[in-house]
Amino acid sequence: MSSPHYKTIAESNNFIVLDKYTKYLELNEVLGSYQTEAALEREFIQDLVNQGYENLTNLTSLQAMLANVRIQLQALNDMQFTDSEWARFVEEYLDRPSDNTIDKTRKLHENYIYDFVFDDGHIQNIYLVDKINVARNKVQVISQFEQKGTHSNRYDVTVLVNGLPLVQIELKKRGVAIREAFNQVHRYSKESFNSENSLFKYLQVFVISNGTDSRYFANTVKRDKNSFDFTMNWAKADNSLIKDLKDFTITFFQKHTLLNILLTYSVFDTSDTLLIMRPYQIAATERMLWKIESSYNAKKWSDTESGGYIWHTTGSGKTLTSFKAARLATNLDFIDKVFFVVDRKDLDFQTMKEYQRFSPDSVNGSDSTAGLKRNIEKVDNKIIVTTIQKLNNLMKTESDLAIYQKQVVFIFDEAHRSQFGEAQKNLNKKFKKFYQFGFTGTPIFPENALGAETTASVFGRELHSYVITDAIRDEKVLKFKVDYNNVRPQFKGIETEVDEKKLTAAENTKALLHPARIKEVSQYILNNYRIKTHRNQARNSGFNAMFAVSSVVAAKCYYEELMKLQNDIEKPLKIATIFSFAANEEQSAIGEIPDENFEPSAMDSTAKEFLTKAINDYNTLFKTSFGVESKEFQNYYRDLAKRVKSKEVDLIIVVGMFLTGFDAPTLNTLFVDKNLRYHGLMQAFSRTNRIYDATKTFGNIITFRDLEKATVDAITLFGDKNTKNVVLEKSYKEYLEGFTDIASGEARRGFIDVVKELNEKFPSPDAIETEKDKKDFSKLFGEYLRVENILQNYDEFNNLKALQTINIEDVEALEAFKEANFITDEELAMMQEIKLLPERTIQDYRSTYNDIRDWLRREKNGAASEESTIDWDDVVFEIDLLKSQEINLDYILELIFEHKKKNKDKATLIEEVRRIIRASIGNRAKESLVVDFINETDLEAIQDKANIIDSFFKYAQDKQKVEATELIVDENLNEEATKRYITASLKREFASENGTELNAILPKMSPLNPQYLKKKQSVFLKIAVFVEKFKGVGGQL
Secondary structure: OOOOOOOHHHHHHHOOOOOOOOOHHHHOOOOOOOOOHHHHHHHHHHHHHHOOOEEOOOOOOHHHHHHHHHHHHHHHHOOOOOHHHHHHHHHHHHOOOOOOHHHHHHHHHOOOEEEEEOOOOOEEEEEOOOOOOHHHOOEEEEEOOOOOOOOOOOOEEEEEEOOEEEEEEEEOOOOOOHHHHHHHHHHHHOOOOOOOOHHHHHOOEEEEEOOOOEEEEEOOOOHHHOOHHHOEOEEOOOOOEEOOHHHHHHHOOOHHHHHHHHHOOEEEOOOOOEEEOOHHHHHHHHHHHHHHHHHHHOOOOOOHHHOEEEEEOOOOOHHHHHHHHHHHHOOOOOOOEEEEEEOHHHOOHHHHHHHHOOOOOOOOOOOOOHHHHHHHHOOOOOEEEEEHHHHHHHHHHOOOOHHHHOEEEEEEEOOOOOOHHHHHHHHHHHOOEEEEEEEEOOOOOHHHEOOOOOHHHHHOOEEEEEOHHHHHHOOOEOEEEEEOOOOOHHHHHHHOOOOHHHHHHHHHOOOOOOHHHHHHHHHHHHHHHHHHOOOOOOOOOOOEEEEEEOOHHHHHHHHHHHHHHOOOOOOOOOEEEEOOOEOOOOOOEOOOOOOEOOOHHHOOHHHHHHHHHHHHHHHHHHOOOOOOOHHHHHHHHHHHHHHHHOOOOOEEEEOOOOOOOOOOOOEEEEEEEOOOOHHHHHHHHHHHOEOOOOOOOEEEEEEOOOOHHHHHHHHHHOOOOOHHHHHEOOOHHHHHHEEEOOOOOOEEEOHHHHHHHHHHHOOOHHHOOOHHHHHHHHHHHHHHHHHHHHHOOOHHHHHHHHHHOOOOOOHHHHHHHHHHOOOOHHHHHHHHHOOOOOHHHHHHHHHHHHHHHHHHHHHHHOHHHHOOOOOOOOOOOOHHHHHHOOOOHHHHHHHHHHHHHOOOOHHHHHHHHHHHHHOOOOOHHHHHHHHHHHHHOOHHHOOOHHHHHHHHHHHHHHHHHHHHHHHHHHHOOOHHHHHHHHHHHHHHOOOOOOOOHHHHHOOOOOOOOHHHHHHHHHHHHHHHHHHHHHOOOOOOO
């Protein structure tokens, strides 16, 4: 690399995310004939072989796989094992019986070198993979690995690296819905993936393809990371997607690329989650490393030519990219230190743990520079993670450090924060040979700069961009749905005022803080909170919300009013607030949110008193003991962040803190009573648009000020003039009546048409009998669930639902309804024309939808599938949406109590309960349990709701004991082992065939006995049914 005739352009050919790539179809004629899955697989394997993969056709058992690993590791490490040494190596390291997926992944990422003691006593490092020179790792491909108990029509291919299965490819024929392909992989990867072969626990990446759409995703069991939303297409450097299997094979599966993705561009974090980087993250990292090397070779450092910035939109995983780049920069020989600089506020507990692994003492919220200085002096520690505040203090207090003369890289995560200007000046003065890079979601351009500095003038040119429109197209962040309609009629004048100076005056004269306005806004939030956060079903799922206000005074008014209004509510919202002292610093960009530090003691006494009271309320609520002194306040900050992420806090009121850099996927709603602009607006809105699952379709923004122009301006600045069509959600009218999607060009039907068709085609769910009807109904009802899930977020739709409960003849009730919801007579007339499905019909439809899904899973696995001529491949069952409407058990029991009060007879009650339970995925298995409970319990003796819940759980626990004992006796099982196995299965909520636990419970019998597998299967199925029925009931067996 050190040759003086260094040509930058030649180097760039080594990027794995390509700048240029011509698609296969543009170069080749392709026959348009139908291709079976088997043909697709043959062609795929042949393409891999042409790319230098070795195809092993006879490798079909664990023994053969292990023998191959031995050959590959011997070649990689240039040595030979004797048979006894190999057996020992496998037993004590490679495939320890107790290993789970996480242990195997840790081996690949952290412990891939093993000190093995040979029989003659000498020790050698045995490498599983070579991470320095990745080309030395051998890639092979196998297909149709023999598995017990799975069906023969599965088309899957496995890529081996040094003999270990690291990539699993699942191929479906063209036309299969890609989401359905994902659900299938997901179903069998969850636990039983190749359960007979423990080496498959080394799997890192899954690839699914239906020929026209190909995606990859990490093998992780973290529930929040394995929904379809986390799958990714490959792409070029300009973010254009590579989807077709042919193109995906040529690019992603190119040997050099695949090995780098597996060994370089993946992260195994402190919470044991495996993350595989996305193409734009890799592209940015590669271009940064190339920039450092080419600048070093050209002897250009310490100016904007030697660095650059990366513009990756908020929420697209910037921190992962910047930290990975920092780690990889430490591998460059000529670099002495890499400084990874974060803002103190971004250090929540999780990231802190992550950084401390690499940089002890220099990552914490304090301003002391002692730990930082110690870390700089350490020889073995090339990476230094620190806060901008600490770095600045160090440069101010230390005039002469050895590091100032050395080759250093600076990487700023969020390149526009407070103190940034000052730190820049000091850095340019002190450091003599540096390369600096900035990551930002919202760059400072001349249009939104307040001073002379822009992101480009500080860092240099843009090295890679991935803007909000890219992220929305890839479904990596969500759109925003902004309600500008909450400008209250009597305060319209001030709420639509945009002039900052007039506004400050208005705030001071208390007009915006007028008690009537505070009360009205608070009441709106309480009335609509459950609807906006999808908690209006009787269930615990759904999301939480944030409320951004303009000042500490406003936070106090709203906090007190909300608390007061909730006084008599049975289940009040858990509300918390956080703010601190914000120094009056010069801002570098319009709309930047002033930086609040961790020293609340600098605030005036009323603000401090209020904060103390709010923290005390929090302490009472969560049994904690935080305070306003700086150390305690930092701990409060972290604890609050954790509880917002886990949805223990329902609503958090903020002024500045948490509006930038705070990441909570469970947050879906932001209420705004604050004038946000450009940078601050995008940052604040982006708190709500992290992907989560299918029920979260966009970030909900409800503004109590007129922010329409500000929103469009911000979105145009950080995108282009067409961006608002992509970033902002469609209107209520469009979802009701239908529209054409700009991005994909497809026509989307409106809610009205879907309901009309459901009523016409399937007036009675019981009459859906033929397979064709089942399929048509599944597609149509899936469409209904999707559009209804989106409409739930619109006030107009909820008003429409509320109108159904009002008697149209009752003039007084109608007037009250109109006044409460600001509805005119014309709007009311239009609302009355829209037909909704009755609640009862929806329940019947859901129940039928569940039945069809169960029927399909049984049929397709059974023999009947061969006779069927109907292709179900394009039907996607909306599981997440069904679950989001789940009704929990407590609700069903409370319903029984209500009905008992109305003295209904048991037969009617049972029919009602059966209908509700069948409409719910999670509780279907409990139908017989609840019905038996009603039949065998004297409901009259039960006094209140809490009692009915207690008696049910006691009943269910007794029943669980009896049935477990019966199962053990009937099947002649080992009692102790069975109870252990069932208890473990109940705890994780499903039974698993994995491991040896299941074998241990069976009656003594030789595994070679032909009856053995049959017995094992039937026992497993009985236990699986038992677990479905009793999970969540508690109690001992």
